[in-house]
Amino acid sequence: MKSFVLKGNICYSADQKTIRTVEGGYAVCADGMAKGVYETLPEEYAALPVIDHGDMLIIPGLVDLHIHAAQYAYRGTGMDMELMEWLDVNAFPEEGKFADMEYAEKAYSVFVKHMRESASTHFVVMASRYPKSTKLLMEKMEEAGLVSLVGKVNMNRGAPDYLREMSEEEAAEETRRWLVEIQGKFRHTKPVLTPRFIPSCTDGLMEILGEIRREFDLPVHSHLSENLGEIEFVRELQPDSPFYGAGYDRVSLFGKDHVTGKHFPTVMGHCIWSGEEEIRMMLENGVTVAHCPACNMNVSSGIAPIRKYLDMGLNVGLGSDIAGGHTVSLFNAMVNAVQVSKLYWRLVDQSCAAITFPEAFHLATKGGGQVFGKVGSFEDGYEFSAVVLDDSSFDRTLPLTVLQRLERAVYLSLDLYGIRAKYCCGERLF
Amino acid sequence: MKSFVLKGNICYSADQKTIRTVEGGYAVCADGMAKGVYETLPEEYAALPVIDHGDMLIIPGLVDLHIHAAQYAYRGTGMDMELMEWLDVNAFPEEGKFADMEYAEKAYSVFVKHMRESASTHFVVMASRYPKSTKLLMEKMEEAGLVSLVGKVNMNRGAPDYLREMSEEEAAEETRRWLVEIQGKFRHTKPVLTPRFIPSCTDGLMEILGEIRREFDLPVHSHLSENLGEIEFVRELQPDSPFYGAGYDRVSLFGKDHVTGKHFPTVMGHCIWSGEEEIRMMLENGVTVAHCPACNMNVSSGIAPIRKYLDMGLNVGLGSDIAGGHTVSLFNAMVNAVQVSKLYWRLVDQSCAAITFPEAFHLATKGGGQVFGKVGSFEDGYEFSAVVLDDSSFDRTLPLTVLQRLERAVYLSLDLYGIRAKYCCGERLF
Numbered sequence: 001m002k003s004f005v006l007k008g009n010i011c012y013s014a015d016q017k018t019i020r021t022v023e024g025g026y027a028v029c030a031d032g033m034a035k036g037v038y039e040t041l042p043e044e045y046a047a048l049p050v051i052d053h054g055d056m057l058i059i060p061g062l063v064d065l066h067i068h069a070a071q072y073a074y075r076g077t078g079m080d081m082e083l084m085e086w087l088d089v090n091a092f093p094e095e096g097k098f099a100d101m102e103y104a105e106k107a108y109s110v111f112v113k114h115m116r117e118s119a120s121t122h123f124v125v126m127a128s129r130y131p132k133s134t135k136l137l138m139e140k141m142e143e144a145g146l147v148s149l150v151g152k153v154n155m156n157r158g159a160p161d162y163l164r165e166m167s168e169e170e171a172a173e174e175t176r177r178w179l180v181e182i183q184g185k186f187r188h189t190k191p192v193l194t195p196r197f198i199p200s201c202t203d204g205l206m207e208i209l210g211e212i213r214r215e216f217d218l219p220v221h222s223h224l225s226e227n228l229g230e231i232e233f234v235r236e237l238q239p240d241s242p243f244y245g246a247g248y249d250r251v252s253l254f255g256k257d258h259v260t261g262k263h264f265p266t267v268m269g270h271c272i273w274s275g276e277e278e279i280r281m282m283l284e285n286g287v288t289v290a291h292c293p294a295c296n297m298n299v300s301s302g303i304a305p306i307r308k309y310l311d312m313g314l315n316v317g318l319g320s321d322i323a324g325g326h327t328v329s330l331f332n333a334m335v336n337a338v339q340v341s342k343l344y345w346r347l348v349d350q351s352c353a354a355i356t357f358p359e360a361f362h363l364a365t366k367g368g369g370q371v372f373g374k375v376g377s378f379e380d381g382y383e384f385s386a387v388v389l390d391d392s393s394f395d396r397t398l399p400l401t402v403l404q405r406l407e408r409a410v411y412l413s414l415d416l417y418g419i420r421a422k423y424c425c426g427e428r429l430f
Numbered sequence: 431m432k433s434f435v436l437k438g439n440i441c442y443s444a445d446q447k448t449i450r451t452v453e454g455g456y457a458v459c460a461d462g463m464a465k466g467v468y469e470t471l472p473e474e475y476a477a478l479p480v481i482d483h484g485d486m487l488i489i490p491g492l493v494d495l496h497i498h499a500a501q502y503a504y505r506g507t508g509m510d511m512e513l514m515e516w517l518d519v520n521a522f523p524e525e526g527k528f529a530d531m532e533y534a535e536k537a538y539s540v541f542v543k544h545m546r547e548s549a550s551t552h553f554v555v556m557a558s559r560y561p562k563s564t565k566l567l568m569e570k571m572e573e574a575g576l577v578s579l580v581g582k583v584n585m586n587r588g589a590p591d592y593l594r595e596m597s598e599e600e601a602a603e604e605t606r607r608w609l610v611e612i613q614g615k616f617r618h619t620k621p622v623l624t625p626r627f628i629p630s631c632t633d634g635l636m637e638i639l640g641e642i643r644r645e646f647d648l649p650v651h652s653h654l655s656e657n658l659g660e661i662e663f664v665r666e667l668q669p670d671s672p673f674y675g676a677g678y679d680r681v682s683l684f685g686k687d688h689v690t691g692k693h694f695p696t697v698m699g700h701c702i703w704s705g706e707e708e709i710r711m712m713l714e715n716g717v718t719v720a721h722c723p724a725c726n727m728n729v730s731s732g733i734a735p736i737r738k739y740l741d742m743g744l745n746v747g748l749g750s751d752i753a754g755g756h757t758v759s760l761f762n763a764m765v766n767a768v769q770v771s772k773l774y775w776r777l778v779d780q781s782c783a784a785i786t787f788p789e790a791f792h793l794a795t796k797g798g799g800q801v802f803g804k805v806g807s808f809e810d811g812y813e814f815s816a817v818v819l820d821d822s823s824f825d826r827t828l829p830l831t832v833l834q835r836l837e838r839a840v841y842l843s844l845d846l847y848g849i850r851a852k853y854c855c856g857e858r859l860f
């Protein structure tokens with residue numbers, strides 16, 4: 001059933017600064033596509049079945065722009081470290097286990113089950129270096145009915161031998177084989193080219209990846225200007241590069257292909273310390289920032305100047321960044337996005353006003369959704385995805401508006417225990 | 431039954447930097463007092479009934495050093511404001527309702543029910559201006575089996591007429607009457623003198639409160655150096671005061687009575703912007719800092735330099751600070767304490783190392799517990815309070831240690847839905 005109407009208290013971003021709420025409203029889905037939100041159901045949709053979610057809150061499925069599936073098992077542990085140490089101690093040993101298909105089966109089953117139960121419907125996922133288990137993850141994401149861009153990670157240096165590609169040729173061959181194998185296999189699960197970050201990829205590998213991207217017309221997902229230690233290291237590795245992002249751009253992995261002149265979706269995690277030139281290039285090339293405030297605190301990286309990015313017109317979404325971020329909750333990411341923007345205003349730059357709750361909600365829905373097309377709203381023409389939240393376990397001491405109920409649900413992490421139904425691309429997942 | 435043994439995976443702070451965990455251990459409670467934690471149950475306790483909590487995690491009841499009971503109803507809403515605006519728009523109108531005993535009955539019933547269900551056993555509570563509903567709150571806290579210091583708020587300026595005491599004499603009389611009325615009434619619920627903060631209290635009222643404190647030998651609970659706007663305002667109100675805390679100290683409301691020379695417990699919320707003189711006075715007078723990192727982000731106040739305070743030997747605990755803080759979860763407060771300390775290191779002062787998870791756990795247990803005496807541990811001589819956490823809903827992809835399971839439980843907010851049993855002062859609450 002891909003055509004139906006949801007009835008309930010409907011909330012979505014009308015624009016970047018405004019959440020529209022319709023109490024007891026109707027959100028129409030026709031053939032998997034949203035057809036708008038109405039106070040009274042229009043005559044033309046009267047024949048569609050109505051699913052009545054009563055007094056619950058109905059929001060678009062959330063979009064997680066940056067998540068490491070192969071780090072999920074240790075989330076919420078080992079948090080007392082900075083990024084580069086954290087990678088060596090936590091991330092690399094765990095990711096190395098995904099050479100073992102038995103472990104991958106076990107770990108990815110849990111990951112996908114939890115993604116399915118979460119408030120997110122769309123994901124940009126880093127898997128691990130290994131193509132075989134990455135394919136397994138893609139099969140599981142597809143089967144779960146979720147929408148995702150999944151990447152086999154490329155990394156041929158700066159990691160233990162067990163985890164890295166041992167030569168540029170091996171990396172190229174493995175990556176191409178993976179891409180060919182999964183070609184045309186999935187409806188909602190697509191590959192994304194995923195150089196881990198510049199410290200993990202030799203210049204030669206980066207060039208090859210630029211060619212592979214062109215050959216398969218892929219989007220790109222990576223990390224950028226996250227941590228001062230990392231940035232200093234990149235400067236040593238690429239002394240001739242004017243800034244970090246230029247290292248991706250010179251091999252056409254930064255939103256624009258310099259050979260064909262075409263643009264392609266590119267998601268860069270973090271962008272905390274991007275300078276003016278880098279920001280300008282992101283803007284010109286249409287690179288999307290995956291803002292991951294929890295991780296940026298957890299591994300002591302800093303605060304990304306999201307207000308500045310939004311004012312400049314950069315496209316920004318939110319990422320849980322498991323397991324530098326500890327929770328898959330994008331409600332938590334929204335709260336953290338507002339919170340760290342207030343600290344940024346207070347401690348760093350008072351010309352950057354705090355992000356408001358409606359803006360954070362926009363980041364988690366339409367903002368990130370742009371990477372996937374028209375995603376993250378119930379407005380006409382959007383892909384229809386929705387999450388139904390039951391906030392009846394909260395007290396009703398005060399007569400709250402739907403908007404206040406939504407804000408409370410987000411701040412009080414209702415997504416951890418209060419999701420009652422979930423729809424993705426017009427299909428009900430539960 | 432106040433003598434028993436809890437069996438399970440027991441976790442408590444051995445010292446400020448170390449969590450001791452005993453897998454399948456025994457925590458002994460004799461007559462409401464802790465008698466230590468053992469790998470094997472000592473012969474002398476063999477006759478006590480053993481309550482077996484299986485593979486669950488057992489931690490001391492947490493201590494919430496700063497919470498506004500009369501703001502609970504709107505928690506998680508109206509967060510897009512800075513402190514002084516937030517007080518006018520959110521806090522004052524809501525607190526004004528507690529003149530109405532019917533509303534107070536409804537709102538405080540919900541508050542106390544949720545405090546009972548939370549992971550906290552000990553609370554330092556601001557109620558509202560009204561003595562009658564404050565007494566009602568105390569009755570309810572007592573009935574719930576929780577331990578608390580509860581304060582009728584004093585405020586005779588800077589608030590709407592409906593909420594403020596209209597004269598110093600009225601304030602004094604009301605406060606004395608409240609104190610006399612509840613004298614000797616409760617076992618676990620004690621009064622705490624609670625001038626809201628200097629912007630709310632005239633110099634004359636502060637002097638009277640200093641006398642009342644001496645007369646009734648009370649502890650003190652208030653706010654200090656939270657927000658730059660507030661601090662500037664205090665400077666205007668008390669131009670002759672060298673720093674904010676001196677305004678409390680000169681009337682003997684800052685940990686030390688200058689008439690008798692005696693010390694008394696004093697909890698000051700926030701202390702974000704305390705200067706060297708203020709810090710030194712806190713140290714000398716034995717003032718405890720209630721660190722409220724969520725609120726400090728939510729109302730754009732800043733980050734308290736907790737590393738510095740700990741290094742100097744100041745006593746520090748955690749506060750949820752409902753409703754500037756949005757959640758009663760002290761797990762969230764622990765995570766936020768670690769997170770903002772990392773941002774402080776990164777963005778403000780690299781001589782202040784981040785707070786570690788064991789340190790945050792110490793703050794939430796023994797650190798805050800000091801205000802109540804020997805509270806927040808299972809070690810011999812501590813008051814026995816405990817919370818039992820069921821983390822079986824989490825995956826066991828990795829073979830985690832008890833310490834890792836505890837860290838994960840805290841980071842993933844298990845206290846919101848995974849508390850299976852709670853003990854306070856040797857009594858089982860559920």
